[in-house]
Amino acid sequence: QQQVKQSPQSLIVQKGGISIINCAYENTAFDYFPWYQQFPGKGPALLIAIRPDVSEKKEGRFTISFNKSAKQFSLHIMDSQPGDSATYFCAASYSGNQFYFGTGTSLTVIP
Amino acid sequence: GAGVSQSPSNKVTEKGKDVELRCDPISGHTALYWYRQSLGQGLEFLIYFQGNSAPDKSGLPSDRFSAERTGGSVSTLTIQRTQQEDSAVYLCASSWRQGSGGYTFGSGTRLTVV
Numbered sequence: 502q503q504q505v506k507q508s509p510q511s512l513i514v515q516k517g518g519i520s521i522i523n524c525a526y527e528n529t530a531f532d533y534f535p536w537y538q539q540f541p542g543k544g545p546a547l548l549i550a551i552r553p554d555v556s557e558k559k560e561g562r563f564t565i566s567f568n569k570s571a572k573q574f575s576l577h578i579m580d581s582q583p584g585d586s587a588t589y590f591c592a593a594s595y596s597g598n599q600f601y602f603g604t605g606t607s608l609t610v611i612p
Numbered sequence: 613g614a615g616v617s618q619s620p621s622n623k624v625t626e627k628g629k630d631v632e633l634r635c636d637p638i639s640g641h642t643a644l645y646w647y648r649q650s651l652g653q654g655l656e657f658l659i660y661f662q663g664n665s666a667p668d669k670s671g672l673p674s675d676r677f678s679a680e681r682t683g684g685s686v687s688t689l690t691i692q693r694t695q696q697e698d699s700a701v702y703l704c705a706s707s708w709r710q711g712s713g714g715y716t717f718g719s720g721t722r723l724t725v726v
Contacts, residue, residue, distance in 0.1 A: 503654075507654075535714050537714075537717075542719065543719050543720075544616070544703050544705070544717030544718050544719045544720050545655070545703070545717050546717065547714035547715070547716075550714055590654065590655065592655075599645065599657045599660055599668065599671070600645075600655075600657070600715065601657070602647075602654045602655040603654055604653060604654040605654055
């Protein structure tokens with residue numbers, strides 16, 4: 502059973518555009534929601550994370566929007582760049598237990 | 613070390629052989645995790661270690677899989693009698709302690725069973 506559902510599976514965006522990746526979860530005990538970025542041949546790297554007491558967190562061009570009532574959260578990449586082309590994973594965890602990951606989104610930013 | 617180190621980076625083995633994958637976490641990190649990444653399947657939790665506590669083995673897919681962590685540092689994931697469906701990238705991650713926020717992942721070991 503997939504604890505965290507992620508969409509879309511792949512995404513193509515023009516340079517300068519906005520990339521949006523969505524995730525949904527069922528377990529209301531989840532209290533930590535990170536996003537990871539993975540380049541080919543590398544392990545995932547923590548990009549940005551949010552806790553459910555806030556609805557939005559912004560770091561540079563990356564923003565997480567969190568909707569607790571809908572049990573959804575999304576990653577927005579503003580002014581997308583070719584260097585942002587990677588696979589992005591959302592995840593969720595609770596009380597320090599193991600992370601549950603989404604299935605990943607392959608982002609391609611076209612110059 | 614500066615990051616999580618995994619070895620080997622690539623491993624090709626024959627079906628039925630045993631393999632050992634090694635993870636050297638960041639110095640001082642007490643929590644260590646193993647995940648498996650298959651194409652289109654995201655990251656599948658396998659096992660985690662927290663200090664000297666008994667490991668959480670709930671994600672191990674079969675009794676052919678086992679892991680140990682010696683001295684609270686280096687960990688070895690062992691797969692016995694490998695099968696083709698074991699082919700995947702095996703990722704190790706560590707953190708200061710369980711629940712302390714994001715993990716730091718290694719680059720993984722790509723296992724191919726032929």
